[in-house]
Amino acid sequence: MIRIASLDLHRDGQPILQDVTARIPPTGLTAIIGPNGAGKSTLLHCIAGLLVPHAGKVMIGDDDIATLKPQDRAHRVALLTQSPAIVPRLSVRDLVAFGRWPHHRGRPKQQDHDQVDEALALFDLNDLEHRKLDSLSGGQRQRAFVAMAYAQSTPWMLLDEPLAALDPRYARDIMERLHNLSRPGPDSRSVVIVLHDLGMAARYADWIVSLKDGQLVHSAPREQAMTTENLSALFDTGLAVQTVGGKSIVIPV
Numbered sequence: 001m002i003r004i005a006s007l008d009l010h011r012d013g014q015p016i017l018q019d020v021t022a023r024i025p026p027t028g029l030t031a032i033i034g035p036n037g038a039g040k041s042t043l044l045h046c047i048a049g050l051l052v053p054h055a056g057k058v059m060i061g062d063d064d065i066a067t068l069k070p071q072d073r074a075h076r077v078a079l080l081t082q083s084p085a086i087v088p089r090l091s092v093r094d095l096v097a098f099g100r101w102p103h104h105r106g107r108p109k110q111q112d113h114d115q116v117d118e119a120l121a122l123f124d125l126n127d128l129e130h131r132k133l134d135s136l137s138g139g140q141r142q143r144a145f146v147a148m149a150y151a152q153s154t155p156w157m158l159l160d161e162p163l164a165a166l167d168p169r170y171a172r173d174i175m176e177r178l179h180n181l182s183r184p185g186p187d188s189r190s191v192v193i194v195l196h197d198l199g200m201a202a203r204y205a206d207w208i209v210s211l212k213d214g215q216l217v218h219s220a221p222r223e224q225a226m227t228t229e230n231l232s233a234l235f236d237t238g239l240a241v242q243t244v245g246g247k248s249i250v251i252p253v
C-alpha cells in the first residue's frame, strides 16, 4: 500500500499540491487523472521520492520514501517520466538493460540478461532490439522506455503518460499488458499511471486518484470515482460514462 499523507508542495511561491491525502492499493492498476496542471506529475514524482514535499509524507509499505537511500528506492519503485532524456545512439536493448542497473551495478549476470529478454518480448520489441533510439518513431521509443521500467523489476511501476505517442493498437496493447501485470500473482506489479485518456482509465483502472488545482478530489475504486457527475465536475466539461458491451466508456456530451 502507498499512503500519501497531507502533502504540500509549492513552487515559486505558488501552491502545487495542497494537503493531498490518498492511498493506492498494492494490487491492481491505479490511474491518476485530472485537468492539465492539476499536479499529477508532481504527485507521481513525490511518490517516487524524486521531489520532496514541503509538508506531509509518502509511505510505501512501512517506509517513508524520503528516508530510503536511492539504491533502496530503485528496488521499490521504477519511474518513467513524461519526457525521459534519450541517448540517441543507444540501442533499444541497451536502454532496456539500463533498467537492470540497480540489480547488478555494472556487472550483469545471466539473470539480468534473461530479464531484459523477457521485457523485450513482453513489450513486442524483439524486432527492434538492435535499433538505435534516434531511429525509432516516438511510439516505438515510448514502448522501449516502458520496457526499461519493467526490467527494473520493482514491486511498484510509476508511469507518467506512457500512452502519449502510441497509436490505438499499441496504447491498448500496453494497457492490456500493464493490467495483466497488475493482477494478483507471484510476479504481480503494482502499476500507477498518469493518464489523460479517460477511456483507458475507465477500461483498465481498478483505483482512481483524481486531482484538481493541486487538491485531491477522489482516492477511490474506479466505479465510485469515474461517474458522469464526478468526471464532468473534475474537468469542468460535459463527460458521460456509459456501458457498451459490458465495458465502461467515457464520451464528451
Ligand SMILES: Nc1ncnc2c1ncn2[C@@H]1O[C@H](COP(=O)(O)OP(=O)(O)OP(=O)(O)O)[C@@H](O)[C@H]1O
Binding pocket: 011, 012, 016, 034, 035, 036, 037, 038, 039, 040, 041, 042, 043
Ligand atoms: N519546475 C517547475 N517550476 C515551476 N512550476 C512548475 C514546475 N513544474 C510544474 N510546475 C507547475 O506545477 C503545476 C502542476 O504541474 P504538473 O506537471 O504536476 O501537472 P499535471 O497535472 O501533470 O499537468 P499535465 O496534465 O499538463 O501534464 C502546474 O501549474 C505547472 O505549471
